[in-house]
Amino acid sequence: MYTAPRGTQDILPIEQKYWHYVISKAEDIAKRYGFARIDTPLFEETALFHRSVGEVTDIVEKETYDFKDKGGGYLTLRPEGTAPVARAYIEHGLFNEPKPLKLYYIAPAFRYDRPQKGRFRQHYQFGGEILGDAHPLADGETISMLWQLYQELALKNIVFIINSIGCAQCRPFYLKALKDYYTKNIDGMCPDCKCRFEKNILRLLDCKEEKCASVAQKAPRSTDYLCLECQTHHNTLKAYLADLKISFRENHRLVRGLDYYNRTVFEAVPQDSSGQQSSIGGGGRYDNLVEQLGGPPTPALGFGTGLERIILNLKEQRVAIFEISHIDVYIAIMGSDGRQQGLLLATNLRQQGYRVLLGSGEKSLKAQMKQADKSGAKWALIIGEEEAQQKTVILKALQNQQEQQNLEQKALGNNPTKYLDKPS
RNA sequence: GUGGGUGUGGCCUAGCGGUUAGGGCGUCAGGUUGUGGCCCUGAAGGUCGUGGGUUCAAGUCCCAUCACCCACCCCA
Numbered sequence: 126m127y128t129a130p131r132g133t134q135d136i137l138p139i140e141q142k143y144w145h146y147v148i149s150k151a152e153d154i155a156k157r158y159g160f161a162r163i164d165t166p167l168f169e170e171t172a173l174f175h176r177s178v179g180e181v182t183d184i185v186e187k188e189t190y191d192f193k194d195k196g197g198g199y200l201t202l203r204p205e206g207t208a209p210v211a212r213a214y215i216e217h218g219l220f221n222e223p224k225p226l227k228l229y230y231i232a233p234a235f236r237y238d239r240p241q242k243g244r245f246r247q248h249y250q251f252g253g254e255i256l257g258d259a260h261p262l263a264d265g266e267t268i269s270m271l272w273q274l275y276q277e278l279a280l281k282n283i284v285f286i287i288n289s290i291g292c293a294q295c296r297p298f299y300l301k302a303l304k305d306y307y308t309k310n311i312d313g314m315c316p317d318c319k320c321r322f323e324k325n326i327l328r329l330l331d332c333k334e335e336k337c338a339s340v341a342q343k344a345p346r347s348t349d350y351l352c353l354e355c356q357t358h359h360n361t362l363k364a365y366l367a368d369l370k371i372s373f374r375e376n377h378r379l380v381r382g383l384d385y386y387n388r389t390v391f392e393a394v395p396q397d398s399s400g401q402q403s404s405i406g407g408g409g410r411y412d413n414l415v416e417q418l419g420g421p422p423t424p425a426l427g428f429g430t431g432l433e434r435i436i437l438n439l440k441e442q443r444v445a446i447f448e449i450s451h452i453d454v455y456i457a458i459m460g461s462d463g464r465q466q467g468l469l470l471a472t473n474l475r476q477q478g479y480r481v482l483l484g485s486g487e488k489s490l491k492a493q494m495k496q497a498d499k500s501g502a503k504w505a506l507i508i509g510e511e512e513a514q515q516k517t518v519i520l521k522a523l524q525n526q527q528e529q530q531n532l533e534q535k536a537l538g539n540n541p542t543k544y545l546d547k548p549s
Numbered sequence: 550g551u552g553g554g555u556g557u558g559g560c561c562u563a564g565c566g567g568u569u570a571g572g573g574c575g576u577c578a579g580g581u582u583g584u585g586g587c588c589c590u591g592a593a594g595g596u597c598g599u600g601g602g603u604u605c606a607a608g609u610c611c612c613a614u615c616a617c618c619c620a621c622c623c624c625a
Contacts, residue, residue: 238624491584519584
């Protein structure tokens with residue numbers, strides 16, 4: 126028997142309401158914040174990710190899906206959304222558009238990871254990028270938008286963790302201080318950390334090993350080494366967040382795993398979940414990425430948030446999502462004339478915009494009525510031989526199970542969010 | 550890559566080493582001629598993840614393997 130590849134999942138009809146709920150809200154918010162949609166290919170040249178995400182990051186070292194196509198080109202299924210957007214920005218000369226340019230996407234990302242709760246080899250991200258804006262206002266607006274999304278989805282207890290990791294000017298001083306500090310302490314630390322000490326010293330800070338964590342706790346803080354500009358940037362952002370009444374706290378050990386970040390980095394974390402590792406969103410500033418990839422110097426920042434993790438939290442927090450029936454009318458038919466008339470009527474109603482389920486020609490009327498009830502249709506139309514000959518139909522209003530359940534739920538007042546599964 | 554747990558029909562699940570592996574949900578068909586939701590009856594559907602082993606006897610014990618889940622790691 127074939128099964129979905131490890132770490133991937135089928136999103137069955139029963140689950141679709143969650144996805145529709147989150148995606149439609151994300152698009153709605155993106156538009157309200159002035160973001161335009163961009164879609165990039167599922168795969169890119171392998172080198173793009175190596176140059177942007179970083180050669181020694183875990184993502185690039187061992188988690189990408191790489192393949193060679195028949196022309197001999199090296200390609201990689203995108204492990205994240207920012208690099209492709211930056212590439213498209215440069216390739217199509219979008220830097221000629223009025224700045225800042227705000228782009229969003231909803232797309233799958235691929236990482237060869239060991240699957241776990243909320244972690245998949247294919248997962249969907251809602252992401253956004255603001256290109257061509259160096260002011261902390263953009264940082265504030267980005268975090269505010271994500272915050273607003275979580276609020277409107279009715280997710281509770283979300284906290285933002287923020288940090289500043291400095292810029293090209295001040296980071297070298299910080300890295301040197303870190304190196305000095307860790308040179309003295311490296312002996313007792315875990316093998317992973319010893320390796321990171323050589324390759325990417327910043328990552329030592331977020332090691333979860335107990336002994337390493339206590340060392341990291343006392344390590345020099347990046348915020349103490351910021352240049353004046355970075356300091357001002359950081360403080361201004363904090364003031365904006367406080368103004369917006371967004372729950373946030375600083376954590377000097379927050380270091381994100383992608384090399385292109387500078388200055389602001391942040392993560393969104395559900396507070397009450399037992400572990401603190403399960404961030405549902407994150408992002409940061411990447412002022413040098415566009416230039417690194419061959420574009421003009423372009424300060425920028427972005428965010429990504431995982432749809433599976435949002436849905437997981439919606440379920441854990443028991444956010445009620447109502448799905449009003451997707452069927453308006455069920456047409457039950459009998460006899461060859463009835464079938465003929467039923468098909469015509471169904472087509473006619475569908476042309477007028479109704480959602481119509483036409484009964485099976487081989488089921489009894491009783492069976493069709495049962496199906497009508499389960500379908501959630503509000504109305505049943507019955508066409509038998511008699512009706513077909515007299516060109517009439519029997520119209521019957523249905524008070525079906527689903528409707529009753531919804532009424533009960535509403536009576537209980539258990540509706541922190543209302544959601545109608547209607548296109549417009 | 551490292552540790553731990555689980556694996557019984559589409560879903561949930563009972564099953565102290567021993568008769569034809571039970572139940573619930575769902576599906577399908579009926580409960581008098583053309584009508585739903587409740588109720589009743591019946592049916593279909595399982596090589597008990599897979600492969601070895603122990604035993605007179607294995608869903609039940611042992612080993613291996615695979616898959617899934619959880620944690621580490623990493624991140625969305």
